Amino acid sequence: MAKNYVQKGDTLTIPAPAAVLSGGVVIAGDIKGIAQGDAESGKPVDVKTVGVWELPKVGANAFALGGAVYWDATAKLATTTSSGNTKLGVAVEAAAASTAAVKVRLSGF
Structure with missing residues (x-):
């Protein structure tokens, strides 16, 4: 090493x-x-800084498999809205608007 x-x-x-x-x-x-x-x-x-994590999300947001996931630090929720939020990673499975959470693979960057 x-x-x-x-x-x-x-x-x-x-x-x-x-x-x-x-x-x-x-x-x-x-x-x-x-x-x-x-x-x-x-x-x-x-x-x-790596791995897949289940995070609470904005109720009205739906995530597609592989879709970008951003973090709204004020609401402390995952969101599809990029403006004013920080990109965390990608959704590893679809999450309907009716669900409370999304599974996210951290981008590790």
């Missing part, structure tokens, strides 16, 4: 940009992921 290797990078420990509960979305600049535990703002939190 190279001498400058630091870590695998699928889980990062960062200061929480805001208070977060385990399973909550964390966005810190271009780092996007899912909190692996509760953390107060500024305290360390492990953030998983």
Whole structure:
């Protein structure tokens, strides 16, 4: 292994940009992921940056398989609306407007 290797990078420990509960979305600049535990703002939190996660969504939104999923940080819901929101990844299965959640593969970027 190279001498400058630091870590695998699928889980990062960062200061929480805001208070977060385990399973909550964390966005810190271009780092996007899912909190692996509760953390107060500024305290360390492990953030998983890869994988598929079931997230609550805007009730009126329907997602197609492979459709882009954005995060509305104010409402704390996944949405199809790109404007003013942060792209999290793609839907791994269709989610009708009548459902409460969407399964999202994090883009890991």
